[in-house]
Amino acid sequence: QQQVKQSPxxxxxxKGGISIINCAYENTAFDYFPWYQQFPGKGPALLIAIxxxxxxKKEGRFTISFNKSAxxxxxxxxxxxxxxxxxxxxxxxxxxxxxLGRLYFxxxxxxxxWP
Amino acid sequence: xxxxxxTPKFRVLKTGQSMTLLCAQDMNHEYMYWYRQDPGMxxxxxHYSVGEGTTAKGEVPDGYNVSRLKKxxxxxxxxxxxxxxxSVYFCASSQGVGLNEQFFGPGTRLTVx
Numbered sequence: 276q277q278q279v280k281q282s283p284x285x286x287x288x289x290k291g292g293i294s295i296i297n298c299a300y301e302n303t304a305f306d307y308f309p310w311y312q313q314f315p316g317k318g319p320a321l322l323i324a325i326x327x328x329x330x331x332k333k334e335g336r337f338t339i340s341f342n343k344s345a346x347x348x349x350x351x352x353x354x355x356x357x358x359x360x361x362x363x364x365x366x367x368x369x370x371x372x373x374x375l376g377r378l379y380f381x382x383x384x385x386x387x388x389w390p
Numbered sequence: 391x392x393x394x395x396x397t398p399k400f401r402v403l404k405t406g407q408s409m410t411l412l413c414a415q416d417m418n419h420e421y422m423y424w425y426r427q428d429p430g431m432x433x434x435x436x437h438y439s440v441g442e443g444t445t446a447k448g449e450v451p452d453g454y455n456v457s458r459l460k461k462x463x464x465x466x467x468x469x470x471x472x473x474x475x476x477s478v479y480f481c482a483s484s485q486g487v488g489l490n491e492q493f494f495g496p497g498t499r500l501t502v503x
Binding site for chain 2: 281284309316317318319320321364377378380381382383
């Protein structure tokens with residue numbers, strides 16, 4: 276059973292446009308939601324993360340929107356640039372009270388930004 | 391600091407052969423993880439370790455074994471490789487629970503013929 280569902284699988288955006296990637300989860304015990312960015316031939320790296328006590332977190336052109344009641348969260352990339360072309364993974368985990376530190380990843384979204 | 395390193399970067403095996411993938415981290419992290427990445431499947435956890443001498447099964451552990459004899463190293467073994475194990479393997483480490491960021495290595499591309 277997939278713990279975190281991610282869509283779309285692939286996304287093509289023009290330079291300067293807004294890229295939006297959506298994720299949904301079922302387990303209400305999850306309380307930390309990171310996004311990882313992976314460039315071709317590299318390992319994933321943490322991009323931005325949010326906890327469910329806030330509805331939005333912004334870092335530069337990257338924003339996470341979080342809807343706790345709908346159990347959904349999304350990544351918005353404003354003014355998308357060709358250098359943003361990468362695979363993006365959403366993830367979820369339990370922080371408080373957990374001894375595992377295990378991340379449950381979505382299946383990834385391959386973003387291509389055309390110049 | 392080198393962060394997380396993986397050896398080898400590429401490997402081609404024949405069905406039935408065995409091999410060991412080595413992961414090393416120099417950040418004194420307690421937790422280490424092995425993932426496999428396949429097209430359209432995302433990152434799937436194979437095994438993980440919450441400290442030296444401990445290991446546990448993840449989502450897709452069959453056909454793999456692991457060992458964490460030293461805190462800085464996490465080994466992934468394939469005893470009898472199968473074509474279904476063709477994949478890109480990533481090792482990661484983190485300080486501990488939850489909020490702590492997972493740091494990934496550069497990956498090992500394994501092909502089993």
